Amino acid sequence: MNSKIILEKKQFSIVIDRLCYELIEKHGSFENTAIIGLQPRGTFFARRILKRLVEITENEKLLYGELDISFYRDDFRRGKEQIVPNAMKINFTVESKKVILIDDVLYTGRSIRSALDALVDFGRPEKVELMVLIDRRFSRHLPIQPDYTGITVDTRANDKVKVEWKENSKADVASIISN
Amino acid sequence: MKQFTQKHLLGIKDITVDDIELIFETADGFKTVINRPIKKVPSLRDVTIANIFFENSTRTRISFELAQKRLSADTVNFAASYSSVSKGETLIDTVNNILAMKVDMVVMRHPAPGAAIFLSQHINANIINAGDGTHEHPTQALLDAFSIREKFGNVNGKKVVIVGDILHSRVAISNIICLKKLGAEVMVCGPTTLIPKHIESLGVKVETDLMKALNWCDVANMLRIQLERQDIKYFPSLREYSMLYGLDKKRLDSLDKEIVVMHPGPINRGVEITSDVADSKHAIILDQVENGVAIRMAVMYLLASQQ
Numbered sequence: 001m002n003s004k005i006i007l008e009k010k011q012f013s014i015v016i017d018r019l020c021y022e023l024i025e026k027h028g029s030f031e032n033t034a035i036i037g038l039q040p041r042g043t044f045f046a047r048r049i050l051k052r053l054v055e056i057t058e059n060e061k062l063l064y065g066e067l068d069i070s071f072y073r074d075d076f077r078r079g080k081e082q083i084v085p086n087a088m089k090i091n092f093t094v095e096s097k098k099v100i101l102i103d104d105v106l107y108t109g110r111s112i113r114s115a116l117d118a119l120v121d122f123g124r125p126e127k128v129e130l131m132v133l134i135d136r137r138f139s140r141h142l143p144i145q146p147d148y149t150g151i152t153v154d155t156r157a158n159d160k161v162k163v164e165w166k167e168n169s170k171a172d173v174a175s176i177i178s179n
Numbered sequence: 180m181k182q183f184t185q186k187h188l189l190g191i192k193d194i195t196v197d198d199i200e201l202i203f204e205t206a207d208g209f210k211t212v213i214n215r216p217i218k219k220v221p222s223l224r225d226v227t228i229a230n231i232f233f234e235n236s237t238r239t240r241i242s243f244e245l246a247q248k249r250l251s252a253d254t255v256n257f258a259a260s261y262s263s264v265s266k267g268e269t270l271i272d273t274v275n276n277i278l279a280m281k282v283d284m285v286v287m288r289h290p291a292p293g294a295a296i297f298l299s300q301h302i303n304a305n306i307i308n309a310g311d312g313t314h315e316h317p318t319q320a321l322l323d324a325f326s327i328r329e330k331f332g333n334v335n336g337k338k339v340v341i342v343g344d345i346l347h348s349r350v351a352i353s354n355i356i357c358l359k360k361l362g363a364e365v366m367v368c369g370p371t372t373l374i375p376k377h378i379e380s381l382g383v384k385v386e387t388d389l390m391k392a393l394n395w396c397d398v399a400n401m402l403r404i405q406l407e408r409q410d411i412k413y414f415p416s417l418r419e420y421s422m423l424y425g426l427d428k429k430r431l432d433s434l435d436k437e438i439v440v441m442h443p444g445p446i447n448r449g450v451e452i453t454s455d456v457a458d459s460k461h462a463i464i465l466d467q468v469e470n471g472v473a474i475r476m477a478v479m480y481l482l483a484s485q486q
Binding site: 068070071072076077081082083084085086087088093117118121122123 | 182183204205209221480481484
């Protein structure tokens with residue numbers, strides 16, 4: 001087993017800063033924008049983005065939610081693993097709002113498809129954008145692309161991309177693990 | 180990785196504590212779903228479920244049906260009185276005929292204890308026991324424990340008294356097993372004639388004085404007197420029963436602490452519980468009904484994921 005680090009502590013904050021400024025450039029005062037992190041792992045990244053955005057814009061009123069896609073997944077009854085749901089925390093409707101979906105790794109695009117399904121159960125958003133920390137390009141099963149990307153990596157199908165956060169592990173580190 | 184270990188839900192006896200915890204965790208997710216403006220998820224859209232009720236039920240049947248609809252499953256309902264059962268068809272034949280129409284899961288209520296277990300040995304589908312005679316009613320026990328967990332944060336260490344007709348009650352048996360598995364202390368209370376012999380072997384306390392039981396407990400689960408199952412008289416009159424074992428405001432107020440009052444429904448107002456108690460803030464009867472849908476969604480979701 002071979003592990004290669006692709007992002008470390010300092011690069012994390014540089015990437016997060018850059019993505020925040022990209023968001024500000026596009027969404028200005030975030031008046032009609034909601035930020036939604038995907039459960040379970042995308043929320044670490046989304047909370048980090050939210051925290052930094054609040055620091056930069058000094059706007060405490062950013063709409064933030066966390067979306068759980070368990071009940072919308074297309075591999076239910078097909079995989080061997082039990083799908084255990086996580087908390088859904090969206091206490092606003094997304095009707096006519098611009099929504100920024102945030103996840104840590106974009107691979108096949110199937111989670112994002114499920115997320116789009118789940119999202120419309122909270123209303124009809126005006127627009128949905130996608131932000132990911134790591135884009136495993138050329139590996140999509142569905143026509144889904146990110147609007148904001150931390151870094152782009154080339155991986156093989158049997159590689160694993162692992163993102164660890166200070167909040168759930170020892171330190172911020174992202175690595176590719178290949179067999 | 181958590182994994183549900185069962186292919187069927189036949190009784191609380193067969194499932195593990197981890198299974199129960201997994202059902203609760205999943206039900207938490209579904210509880211947020213049923214409180215949203217759009218109360219539906221597409222999880223079970225390729226699953227067909229037959230609800231087969233050989234015995235009357237309003238609450239449980241509607242709760243199951245609603246849970247199935249909220250999961251996007253297709254359902255067929257089958258009530259025995261309208262069916263070929265009255266023409267003499269056997270249980271297995273009836274169910275096999277329904278399964279031949281490509282049904283994945285069967286929710287069954289039957290007056291004979293063990294009917295669901297019998298079915299599970301002969302039929303290739305997920306079976307959910309929605310009550311089999313005086314044996315078990317697992318989803319009711321799960322939703323009762325889930326409601327206690329929701330109220331107190333934890334079931335472990337709580338003192339629960341089950342009052343009433345323990346002898347004929349599948350709710351009582353399933354509740355006792357479920358609560359004991361989750362670490363609660365359980366007491367049964369009622370007239371001696373309605374308490375089965377050797378019930379202590381399930382690890383419960385027995386008390387015939389309602390006030391003593393109420394002073395001991397955190398939660399009182401008031402069961403309905405099941406007159407339809409009583410072939411002989413177990414107590415002189417309903418009036419006497421309600422005087423000795425009915426929960427009224429006066430009894431509740433005389434306690435030096437607040438207790439939570441539960442009832443599996445349907446309520447006989449004025450018999451086991453008076454209206455002022457049933458409608459008071461102590462009662463979580465309607466929360467139980469709401470949680471019933473979430474629990475049944477969780478059970479069907481977990482069983483469907485086994486295939």
